[in-house]
Amino acid sequence: MIELGHVTDRKPPFHYSALARVAFSDTDAQGVVYYGRYMPYFDLARVEYHRHLGRAHFGDVDFAMRAVTVEYLAPARFDDLLEIFVRVERIGTTSITYDHAAYRLGDEGDELMATAKATLVCIALDERRATPVPDAFREQVTAFEG
Numbered sequence: 176m177i178e179l180g181h182v183t184d185r186k187p188p189f190h191y192s193a194l195a196r197v198a199f200s201d202t203d204a205q206g207v208v209y210y211g212r213y214m215p216y217f218d219l220a221r222v223e224y225h226r227h228l229g230r231a232h233f234g235d236v237d238f239a240m241r242a243v244t245v246e247y248l249a250p251a252r253f254d255d256l257l258e259i260f261v262r263v264e265r266i267g268t269t270s271i272t273y274d275h276a277a278y279r280l281g282d283e284g285d286e287l288m289a290t291a292k293a294t295l296v297c298i299a300l301d302e303r304r305a306t307p308v309p310d311a312f313r314e315q316v317t318a319f320e321g
Contacts, residue, residue, distance in 0.1 A: 180223030186276065186285075189260035190320065191227060193220040197255045207250035213289050214243070217275045220259035221293070228315045236306055238295035241270060245291040249279070256280045257288065263316045269305040270296045271316075 180193030195216045203209040251257060258278050265272040275291040299306040 176226070178223060178226055180220060180227060182227070183260075185258075186260050186278070189262045189274075189276065191220070191224045191262065192258050192260040193223045195219055195257045195259055197251050197253055197257065199253050202253050205250075207252055208255075208288075210245070210247060213245060213247075213277060213291070216257060216259050216277055217243075217261070217291050217293065220261040220275060221273055224261045228312070228319060230312055230315065233309065233312070235300055236297050236309060237300055238271065239298050241294045241296045243291060243293040245289055247289050249286055249288050251277075251279055251288050258285070263320055264292070266308055266313055266316060268307055270294050271308060 180191055182190060183192050184190065185192070197208055201208050201212040256279070258280055260274075260276045260278070262274050263271060264274045272292060272294045275289075275293065277288045277290070278285040279288050296305050297308045298304060
């Protein structure tokens with residue numbers, strides 16, 4: 176299985192990150208990454224995190240976005256290499272809250288571009304209703320995050 180992310184200890188408390196290159200189509204008329212284009216970067220890191228845990232697919236349940244809060248700290252530009260860090264901050268009964276941090280990698284060090292918190296709700300696909308987070312996934316996250 177090819178994984179687009181990797182385990183890392185570069186930015187505690189994060190233990191996982193994925194790389195993304197800013198495409199020209201990600202930028203706006205000002206030449207910076209359009210604010211809405213950060214969501215796919217965060218999604219990429221979160222999906223790769225799940226893949227790393229062996230859970231790219233969840234069978235008869237899946238996760239639906241409930242809320243996301245983003246803070247933009249610096250402008251990324253075309254061709255910048257971003258490292259997107261992700262971790263599980265909290266697992267509730269039917270929801271999971273993730274932390275994300277996007278850094279631009281450069282010769283002069285890393286620069287924090289944006290942070291995000293995303294809460295996803297576990298849903299039963301047949302009923303489209305909230306359902307408890309599977310114990311197996313909860314255990315995998317706990318084992319990985321420590």
